[in-house]
Amino acid sequence: MFRFEVVKSDRKARRGRLHTPRGIIETPVFMPVGTQGTVKAMIHKLLEEVGTQxxxxxxxxxxxxxxxxxxKEAGGLHSFIGWQKPILTDSGGFQVFSLARERLKDGRSKVKITQDGVHFRDHxxxxxxxxxxxxxIELQEAFGSDIIMPLDECVEYPTTYAYAKEALERTLAWLDRSIRAKKRQDQVLFGIVQGAFFEDLRKESALRTAERELFGYSIGGLSVGEPREVMVEMAELVCEYLPWEKPRYLMGVGMPEDLLMAVGAGVDMFDCVAPTRMARTGTLFTSQGRINIRAERYKRDFSPPDPECNCYTCKNFSKAYLRHLFASDEISAYILNTIHNLYFYHRLMDGVRKAIEEGSFEQYKKQWLEKLSVAVG
Known part of the structure; x- marks a missing residue:
């Protein structure tokens, strides 16, 4: 029921297809984050219209x-939320470990990590x-999501070598327990590569995780505060040691520049809250650079947010109107901005796939990195 194929490559960049019972996913792909069963400021009909796979x-x-x-009573997550295309669920490990930064009133951490698992107090x-x-695994099998993730330990940046090694070993041990616990055959499990920012640990984690011969492999523990060049370097290193024929998923990384650089390193799948969260704060990604729609300069600007964009927002509304909605605290401001940003991301990835097919990805990447470096205002 599940199959992944690399149909074309351009250096390390890969053009693939991930076959699932609920449809084919064309890769490289960006996955909008629907944390609680919904992508913020969107409905499923709009997600499909902008090209969400x-x-x-x-x-x-x-x-x-x-x-x-x-x-479970609703018949699974697809039925409960009314989305019949593929769903990936992460383990919740990142959210749990992010709680470790917070403290109870008596000074104790909200999280306690043991070899058995993670004790935590919810937010x-x-x-x-x-x-x-x-x-x-039991929770995700009850949800019925198509692609599931094991519990892993994501460490902070920076961290010590000793702790990164300890977390690596714990993540692998938890992966083995996850594999044994998995029962459903209509879901696929990805392994997660850790190792923080130590090259030898990243290599070790990639090789040992790949030994489990899973359907796909995720790269975790990046985009946690490190410089972009370090993130790209680690992603590229890990991809060198992952099987060519398996999908690779870079977790939680998703600024447009990051996507382009990581595709060039050999990554196939991405998710991030950036396009939706930034839309709700007034930041729009355009072919002319990033703009802040709240800026005074757009008060009488009756041009579309992006003249090269064919999304519903750009075809029907001006910067002045979007600024007015935002200044008036209208809910439609969040909706229209999110429509545009997700459309932008999906079209960017459409272009990535086409460029790989044509053998011109490096040129495409260079052109877009130049455009994205511009902050219009």
């Missing part, structure tokens, strides 16, 4: 709200929970 859900958040029992009520690798 697959969305991402979050196990941690869905576990808290609405809860696994509600989703809503402060209740205690315990995630094991087995529980995370």
């Amino acid at each position: 697959i969305i991402l859900g979050n196990t941690y958040h869905l576990y808290l709200r609405p809860g696994v029992d509600i989703i 809503l009520s402060g209740d205690h929970h315990f995630f094991t690798p087995e529980k995370v």
